[in-house]
Amino acid sequence: MKTALKPIWLGLLAACFCSLFARADTIYLKNGRQIQATNTVRQNGKVTFETAAGTMSVPESVVDHIVSGDAPIIPQKGSNSAAADLQMAPPSSNAVDAASVLQSILRDGAIDERALAQIDATAATGAAGALAHAIEAESAASRFELERNNFAAALQHAERALGFAPGQLPLMLNVAYLHLRRGEYQPALDLLEKARRSDPNSPDIAKLAGWADFGLNHLADAVAEWTRSQQQHPDPDVARALEKAQRDLNVENNFREGRSAHFDLHYYGEAAPELARDVLRILEADFEDISAALNYTPKQPISVTLYTNQLFQDITRAPSWVGALNDGRIRVPVQGLTSVTPELAHVLKHELTHSFINEKTHGRCPTWLQEGAAQWMEGKRTDGATAAELLGMYDRHQDPSLSVLEPSWMNLQAGFAQDAYAWSLAVVEMIESTSPGDLERILDRIDEGASTENAVHATMHSTYADLNAATADYLHKLR
Numbered sequence: 001m002k003t004a005l006k007p008i009w010l011g012l013l014a015a016c017f018c019s020l021f022a023r024a025d026t027i028y029l030k031n032g033r034q035i036q037a038t039n040t041v042r043q044n045g046k047v048t049f050e051t052a053a054g055t056m057s058v059p060e061s062v063v064d065h066i067v068s069g070d071a072p073i074i075p076q077k078g079s080n081s082a083a084a085d086l087q088m089a090p091p092s093s094n095a096v097d098a099a100s101v102l103q104s105i106l107r108d109g110a111i112d113e114r115a116l117a118q119i120d121a122t123a124a125t126g127a128a129g130a131l132a133h134a135i136e137a138e139s140a141a142s143r144f145e146l147e148r149n150n151f152a153a154a155l156q157h158a159e160r161a162l163g164f165a166p167g168q169l170p171l172m173l174n175v176a177y178l179h180l181r182r183g184e185y186q187p188a189l190d191l192l193e194k195a196r197r198s199d200p201n202s203p204d205i206a207k208l209a210g211w212a213d214f215g216l217n218h219l220a221d222a223v224a225e226w227t228r229s230q231q232q233h234p235d236p237d238v239a240r241a242l243e244k245a246q247r248d249l250n251v252e253n254n255f256r257e258g259r260s261a262h263f264d265l266h267y268y269g270e271a272a273p274e275l276a277r278d279v280l281r282i283l284e285a286d287f288e289d290i291s292a293a294l295n296y297t298p299k300q301p302i303s304v305t306l307y308t309n310q311l312f313q314d315i316t317r318a319p320s321w322v323g324a325l326n327d328g329r330i331r332v333p334v335q336g337l338t339s340v341t342p343e344l345a346h347v348l349k350h351e352l353t354h355s356f357i358n359e360k361t362h363g364r365c366p367t368w369l370q371e372g373a374a375q376w377m378e379g380k381r382t383d384g385a386t387a388a389e390l391l392g393m394y395d396r397h398q399d400p401s402l403s404v405l406e407p408s409w410m411n412l413q414a415g416f417a418q419d420a421y422a423w424s425l426a427v428v429e430m431i432e433s434t435s436p437g438d439l440e441r442i443l444d445r446i447d448e449g450a451s452t453e454n455a456v457h458a459t460m461h462s463t464y465a466d467l468n469a470a471t472a473d474y475l476h477k478l479r
Contacts, residue, residue, distance in 0.1 A: 001318075001325055001354070001371065001409070025049065026067045029058070035259050040066060058261050058284075088211060088237045090146065091173040091204060102140040111141045111153075123164055135161045135171070142174065150449030151182045151362055169198050176208050182362045185215035185300075203233035210241065215328070217264070217303050219249040247315055255305070262287050262298070267306035267334075278340040279306065279348065286349045290377055295440055296360045302352070303329040321414040323347065326354035350378040361447045366406035369452060371421055372428030373439060382426050387478035390426055394472045399423060402464040406452065427467060430474040435460060 027035040037049035123134035142157035155178040162171040172195040179188035189212035210225030226242040255266040260280040291297045312333035316325050325331045330351040353374040393399050445455035
């Protein structure tokens with residue numbers, strides 16, 4: 001998310017469609033992506049081609065092979081990583097006495113893996129009672145880890161439970177749900193399609209399948225699944241998700257498309273093809289920079305949408321101080337621009353950083369760390385005047401508590417949001433300046449299930465209060 005501190009873009013971009021059945025080449029990349037293109041040429045170590053976004057190129061080293069022909073241009077969709085943030089409850093438990101089962105496998109507030117392994121070993125005999133006990137125990141362990149946002153461990157236990165009864169529908173739904181929470185949409189969808197054979201009319205399957213389709217940016221399929229789920233069993237969570245997906249679908253139907261090695265782009269505009277081409281080139285360069293800095297490469301293509309100012313407000317419904325947004329898609333208003341300005345370049349790198357961090361941590365990174373890292377990666381640094389203002393806040397004991405800045409900032413007032421951005425940047429600056437590599441290690445620990453403060457403590461041996469104090473010391477040097 002990027003704040004709109006001053007008006008940047010003015011004017012209007014008009015919409016039009018490219019032909020769906022133009023003669024096309026299919027460029028198969030080594031990462032599994034496909035690009036539909038025309039006039040494809042290999043030259044000077046690059047593959048150059050035409051798309052609706054103009055002339056594009058990729059290094060020949062990333063191309064596996066190229067197939068020429070008259071195949072229709074079928075748009076591929078990127079992933080919507082923030083679909084993992086949809087507020088949907090997990091499938092209900094069928095355990096008769098879940099609390100009692102859980103207590104039998106707990107030791108010192110954590111899962112006793114040795115006790116659980118003994119239960120699983122007994123189930124290997126195939127006795128019905130032993131199998132049922134193992135399923136209950138593994139399911140209880142999964143719910144325990146889920147309540148602590150430790151999705152990896154929760155999924156591991158849920159898959160063990162499913163292994164004892166591969167066709168049991170509630171167990172399949174539990175595993176699918178946890179894949180969704182981790183942003184692993186295709187594995188979830190594959191499992192849900194298998195589950196649908198057992199119960200074709202299940203509203204729970206439709207609910208979760210819609211979530212998977214939304215995550216894969218199959219918006220029409222998501223709308224269809226959630227509509228079906230609502231017809232069978234109305235649910236306020238599904239109603240909210242359906243409304244969001246329908247808004248996106250209505251707008252996307254009037255958008256043009258561009259594609260590169262790691263991005264799918266949607267945009268309005270007569271002048272937009274040149275802008276779209278430049279945006280994709282900038283994003284590809286940023287992709288390599290951020291991948292190296294965070295030691296991580298997203299597994300799914302990333303969706304980017306360029307809007308008029310009014311459409312951006314209508315679709316995102318973001319506060320007026322928000323100048324760009326990443327809710328799984330990178331959403332940027334670019335009204336009036338015909339090329340990438342320096343400010344737009346900063347915005348793109350900022351929002352792309354969010355995509356990396358969301359996927360790297362499976363959506364578990366708090367907002368203050370997200371926004372601090374995104375500002376750092378875009379190249380923003382704290383100047384002397386801002387350092388003095390932040391120190392004044394710290395000396396008056398008005399510095400923002402990092403625990404308060406962990407949840408979403410979408411409801412913050414503009415003034416406090418500006419302070420939150422400035423302080424978060426200063427904290428990340430301090431971390432990167434004094435302990436290079438610690439940011440990456442903190443993100444890794446968050447992904448492993450640690451709370452952010454515990455991840456900070458394990459990495460830097462600091463509490464949140466220590467972090468703020470160290471930030472104040474760092475700011476003194478900038479005055």
